[in-house]
Amino acid sequence: MKRALLLLLLTAGGACTATKTTVKNPEQSHLVIDGKLWGSLFQQKAAEYAALCYQAYNTARTSLDKILQDSSSRPLAIVTDIDETFLDNSPYAVSRALQGLDYENKTWHEWTAKGVATPLAGSLDFFNYAAARNVTVFYITNRDEQERAGTLANLKKFNFPFADNEHLILMKDISSKESRRQAVAEKYNIVLFLGDNLADFSALWDKRSTEERLQHVKEHAADFGTRYIVLPNITYGGWEDAIYGNKHTLTPAQKDSAVKANLTDD
Secondary structure, X not given: OHHHHHHHHHHHHHHHHOOOOOXXXXXXXXXXXXXXXXXXXXXXXXXXXXXXXXXXXXXXXXXXXHXXXXXXXXXXXXXXXXXXXXXXXXXHHHHHHOOOOOOOHHHHHHHHHHOXXXXXXXXXXXXXXXXXXXXXXXXXXXXXXXXXXXXXXXXXXXXXXXXXXXXXXXXXXXXXXHHHHHHHHOOOEEEEXXXXXXXXXXHHHOOOOHHHHHHHHHHOHHHEOOOEEEOOOOXXXXXXXXXXXXXXXXXXXXXXXXXXXXXOOO
């Protein structure tokens, strides 16, 4: 089964895109780029992906209903990530991959400035449900200050609650969200965290190895589906960074080698 998965990663992406892809970068990472296309295809077309999103947001609602049964001395809040947690950026990944290219700050900023990413299944209903019950939503994202206008426009386009500067907390100096979460926790009782990346929940998962990430998941297993709500993202995230040793300077060839080294084929 694992050997078959490896063959799928190596061949399926190329088979699906051979007539579309114009390779502008001869040094591209074939495994990574084809993986982005295959992952984006799942995100855009698989009913199973939509089902997983509904499942996550249904779970969040059930958990919130239980929390609301108890009193709190402080106002309640939800902390959520944005990208691939409730906004779908797969068109950007596809656009880059069809050029044989990966993520780039400049083109990413061009994408977010458009403010056109669409909501994931179940997300808008859940956040409006929370807001209607006097639960404040804070959007803690690693989009940067340059992306504020486009991000707010995107939230307002689909009528997400609390779409304002106070509740949109962008990245300034460091990628870790811990200090930003703590700032919210000074005034609010944060009862739910939503994200597609484990680092959206706790500093325990900031720039950790694959083994450390899994160990911390095991240690906090009871929090998933109750306090931590995870959305699926198979195209990028902390899991991918861990494969590369949390280094952002690897060449395409080194990325391919890292992917192959982390696969089990027997």
